[in-house]
Amino acid sequence: MLCVRSYFKRISVRIVVINIKNSSSSKPIRFAVNPKSTVQQLAQLIIQKLKLPCTPEQLQLVPAERLRSSGLLNGSSTKKLTIYNKGQLIYVQHDLEEEAEDIDFEKSLFLKHIKRHQDAIKVTISYPKPSVEPSKDDCGGIDDNDDEENSQKDSDQEEFIQQFKILSTKEENDQCIIKVEMDRRMTVKSLKTIMKRYVKRGLYRFKVFKQFSSNQLSEISNMNETFQNLPDNGSACLVIQHGRALKENECIIKVFELDMNREDEYFKEPIEIIVELKWSIEKTKKLIAKEFNYSDDVKFRIRQKVWKTVQKIYFDDQSLDDLLIYNHGEVFCEKLMLPHERESNQLSVYLRRFRSSIPKFDKFEEFYINRSDYVNKSSFLDLVQQIKDKYGIENIKFAKPKTQYPHHTSVLDAEDQLNWEEHIESLKAYPYNISEDGSVIFYRDADEETATLSPERKKEIEKEENSKSTCSRNMYTRKEKALKIYATQQ
Structure with a gap:
């Protein structure tokens, strides 16, 4: 046994023996070495400890930190051993005859x-038993013949597929759970190519999810994505579920049916549709109409959804790719309030009339204003003229809502809490700040009398509004800054 006497403290290194002939590698084996040892002394120690059938001259070593030609060392080298850190990993192999000269x-x-x-990496994969039948909704929109990529082999991935090893298997309820060893460079497509013979379904008829420690699932929809981000401590989990998987250039979008005048909630639970990014809005609308069971005479449009706010209107000739609609993006579907769609040089705004003599708010109405004029007063005058032509109101006051979108406001607060004004210099300036479709403005007849309400009637109105849970009495007001006064001595 080699014994190197030194006053220096020994340092631990980990040795992994690579067997090229068997395409295998050992588990890391710890060695305590003297930091002043030579490469030859370490090689002799490894050969003695592991009983390798070779001489130091037949041994090759390379530190994990120097995986390049300059880092490759021969076991007969008298160079001083360079140890970069405690627990350093060093790879060794002695099958030199397997390598070309x-x-x-x-x-x-x-x-x-x-x-x-x-x-x-070691990964736990769970998938439904082949005897478990998927629901009809799991595989909609794809035929058995759509697995055209099944027969196409990726030469770069063939090696990773061959390295896939099942270490253990078990069953729990309707799930099969396998522990596997796989290459993290493997793509999702390669993994699905392997797993389809266990799941008994085509390549695009099941989905792969990452499972986090909180049991939350996140779908891996990109077929070319690898598993580089999975932890290598054995805790990685993948879950396979029946369902329609996305193809290249496809994405899922959530479509919310919008109705600004719906009392309970202005949009319903969404539907999810699978679309291709190259699709036009017109083609997407045909699929949406089918999902919502719209008749051919129903005219509607698709609008941008930002959190709960209704914004930009999308035109039929635009494509989803140009609009930067991403996977699991959200849009509104809205039936037209007006008989015609707005033009590209116009902005769409929602107006709502407050009737102070009743008191109540009318339903939302849609008006179009010229985009080129909304920065100046002409857009405001155009809006006034449209209201006059429609309702014959001569003196009109406007106010910007102060509650959250869609700005349902209590009729008890509308008279005194809103800042009503007759003249607006620009709809783009404060407080309106209109720069995109979907803004809301209140208006009223300035000559209309204000209703006098008894305390009992006010309580009734408040009770009605609370039962609808759509009105808000929490208005946003600008914070006043403290006035600082500085006194100077003469």
Whole structure:
């Protein structure tokens, strides 16, 4: 046994033996070495401890931190051993006859097997038993013949597929659970190519999800995505579920049916549709009409959804890709209030009339204003004229809502809490700040008398509004800054 006497404290290193002939690698084995040892002394120690059938001259070593030609060391070298950190990983191999003579390390089987060892991870995969039948909704929109990529082989991935090893299997309820060793460089497509023979379904008829420690699932929809981000401590979990998987350039979007005048809630629970990014809005609308069972005479449009706010109107000739609609993006579907759609040089605004003599708010109405004029007073005058032509109101006052979108406001607060004004210099300026479709403005007849309400009637109105749970009495007001006064001595 080699014994190196030194006053220096020994340092722990980990040795991994690569067997090129068997395409295998050992578990890391710890060695305590003297930091002043030579490469030859370490090689002798490894051969003695592990009983390797070779001489130091037949042994190759390379630290994990120096996986390049300059880092490759021969076991007979008298160079001083360089240890970069405690627990440093060193790869060794002695199957030199398996390598071609004078081959560059970057192209060697040794390096290839090292990278395979570095990228090997243990993953738990659960999938439904083949006897469990999927629901009808799981696989809508794709035929059995749509797995055209099943027969196409990716030469770069063939090696990773061959490295896939099942370590253990078990069953729980309707789930099969397997523990596997796989290469983290494997793509989702390659994994599904392997798993389809266990799931008994085509490539696009099941989905792959990452499972986090909180049991939350996140779908991996990109077929070319790898598993580089999975932890390598054995805790990685993947869940397979029946369902229609996305193809390349496809995405799922959520469509909310919008009705600004719906009392309880202005949009309902969404439907999810699978679309291609190259689709036009017109083609997307045909699919939406089918999902919502709209008749052919129903005219509607698709609008941008930002949180709960209704914004930009999308035109039929625009494509989803140009609009930057991403996977699991959200849009509104809105039936037209006006007989015609707005033009590209116009802005759409919602107006709501307050009737102070009743008191109540009318339903939302839609008006179009010229985009080129909304920065100046002409857009305001155009809006006034449209209201006059429609309702014959001569003196009109406007107010900006102060509650959250869609700005349902209590009729008890509308008279005194809103800032009503007759003249607006610009709809783009404060407080209106109109720069996109979907803004809301209140208006009223300035000559209309204000109703006198008894305390009992006010309580009735408040009770009615609370039961609808759509009105808000929490208005946003601008914070007043403290006035600082500085006194100077004469």
